[in-house]
Amino acid sequence: MSFSWSEYGKWQMRCKPHVSAKVHGNSGLTSPPTFKLKTIFLSRIDTASSRTYTEHMSQLQISEKLAILADAAKYDASCASSGTSKRSSSKSGGIGSTEGMGICHAYAPDGRCISLLKILLTNSCIFDCHYCINRKSSNVRRARFTPKEVVDLTLNFYKRNYIEGLFLSSGIIKSSNYTMEQIVEVARSLREDHDFRGYIHLKTIPDADPELLEAAGRHADRLSINVELPTRAGLQKLAPEKSEERIEGAMGGLKESILDGRDAKKKYRSAPNFAPAGQSTQMIVGADSATDSDIVRRANGLYDRFGLRRVYYSAFSPIPDASAVLPVQRPPLMREHRLYQSDWLLRFYGFAPQEVVDAADADGMLPLDIDPKLAWALKHRAHFPLDVNSAPKAMLWRVPGLGTKAVDAIVKARRWRRLRLEDVGRLTVSIAKIRPFITAEGWSPGALTDMEHLRASVAPKVHQLELFA
């Protein structure tokens, strides 16, 4: 049946309390709906036409600033909105919720997810870090939002379901404290003035006062401090005003507060939140001479020492108006991808950092044509083939092409049946890559595992031309 507005009366009769109306609490009420759909269509006039000139001008300005300050923020890799506590606005009547799992509301043609409104408060900066497009000596257009403008933009986007929340960062203006105050004010206003319960990620300035970091943690889901470069030498060369001690000192402080906050929350439900989604960091890959092995070791150290939720790797993008200290060539995008895969091996697949380093070639770089798990397996063929019907879970994680979900399913299913190759095939994406490394009921790879050309036979065939190589 098509929906006709002249049938409004009929429609209203058919309207009935929804099955899940119980979410509201006063289910069972049969009072007539207060909602008048008819008027929607009478007032369906675009608000744009009735806006005043000043409103129009300020909108335009916002758009211009947005273009500059979003453009400046795109070199931050993180857009995650996951891993925080579950919240909803159904009791408060406010706006926003977090569901634990993040949502990507759109994807850009660069293949990256758009989950948060990711912007800088300002791209002016008193620092002169060579890899950064916003450094003092860079010749980019500068702009600055007021905290209120960011708050309005966030709410406007959120209410239309464009975003999960806000990721706010900033260049440093006047002083670290002044900048941090402005960032905190945005988060405070969203939470307190507007009862906003969506996701907030604040980039934290290591040199700001601890009280400001405390305030940031109370309002934000996630805090992050960028280590910027994988090695100390790289940092000294490319970001002379930053120091590893101060960065790591601040990360250590955040770790304490996050743990304290979690403890307090266990004892008292009303205890204030402190960054329930933890802290993360980012390092730039390919701007200095650090090898993949250096990076894997550094990332592992950061996870261990600061209880980080994520380390992001951002392939150094050639930026307009680049500094002469930087390499002219960008690293292949695939390198970034391989580092993320190695990160996964550390966090979810039980690999020790040294084992990931083992997967790298003699020059300390992970192979670009095959993933690090496959590289590791090819170097450690003596471990294979593994019997899917008996191998322990931790060993199955090491089979190239088997993900953690597939391993879970295999371990469960083998309680009920002797798994054949086709059974494993049903539980995974592609059996071809896995086959040489496993035995199953009625399947033995024979000489396949030891085959000299195994690498060539399991490596992906298609090579994409590197853009801007």
Add this chain to the structure above:
Amino acid sequence: MITARLGHEDDFDGWREQCRGLLRLGARPADIVWQVGEQRTDLFANPESNIEAAPIGVPKGFAELSRSVICHSDPERFGLLYQLLIDLKARKRHMGDRADPLLRKLDVMAKTVRRDIHKMRAFVRFRRIEQDGDEHFVAWFEPEHHIVRTNASFFVRRFAGMRWSILTPKLSIHWDKDRLLEGPAAQKEDAPTEDAIEEQWKTYYGSIFNPARLKVKAMLKEMPKKYWHNMPETALVSELIQSARNRELAMIEKETAAPVADTLNSLHAEAARCRRCPLFGPATQIVFGEGPERARLMFVGEQPGDQEDMQGQPFVGPAGQIFNAALREAGIDRAQVYVTNAVKHFKFKQEGKRRIHDRPNVGEINHCRWWLKREIEMVQPDLIVALGATAARSLTGHNVAVTPNRGHILESIEGVPVLVTIHPSYLLRLPDAEAAARERQNFVADLSQALDRIGTIQTATA
């Protein structure tokens, strides 16, 4: 045949109730016709049998799976779930055994539904309208499966303080900040067509995109086109991709836009950056042609060898020695002729420390033809001598057998006469000294014939 009716497409409670009755009857899956209609008729509300349909015990995980699968658009879903239920009861299948084909099939269906649910949460786009000074947010969305009711509570949790409506082709749901209401199917035209904030959102979408990295496939995988028409930002996608590609082209052009080479030297420099085929990789350097800017006679060999690759000059290795000697015998001054190769990079196979000559394939010959063409255009020879099959192939554009065509005149693609002869390295390979001497004489004779044809190798000085 039993007809089991359900209230609506995702009527999980109804399906569960029907199952209770059907199990009691011992109905086989093949005997049941599942129908979704306006009214749910309860087959088993039989006044005579007053037995309450007893709750059925199901294994862990079944309820969760079936709640998802019920929302799938496949009409088979009710029957498949019932089949699974019966098999579970009979212990023919086990919920833990996800490698079981039926369970696998249902798992995939459940996953599809969960994905649709997730995508609805992600891709619904509200547009704001004003109504009696209050704001109202309305969205039009077309889900693939019957997920709207299931998903409603998410939007309530998230947008409790807003009035909103989500209109879909099957039904509409409305939240008035107090209650969730369900209305009939709607049409796209029922939803507002614009919202001033969308311009800002598009600005953001365009600005956060990093044109230095283009991964269209990754985008399409997560944001399939079927969702695009209700998402304002997707209007920008093709423009953004195009601008990123243009940027790439501009960069390539910038690199190669140096004024078109007009001398052999600049042509040589241009060719040194050639990446048309992969041969540039292992080779030491390009081996370009050598000789005067204008020459009446041009020699084209196959490809540089080991020596040539090291020195960067054509015909300086063992074959080059033979070639030089033959030229002298035929009375040709090498300094006055142009000598080059069909392929400009050394192609080889590494065997231990030795680099063994590997014959170029047609693709490589064709890629390199570009440079040979430019050489011919510049040198403007009256006659070209093709040394061997590769040269003849490159010059004429088709395969030429050397022996039957030897000493014959063919025509190059450009229309220049081509005299076919052997490649001097052929003489090196002949084991029989007598045959080698004979062939060498024939080779010198071919070179003499070339000289006879053009009369003199002296270029008329302009």
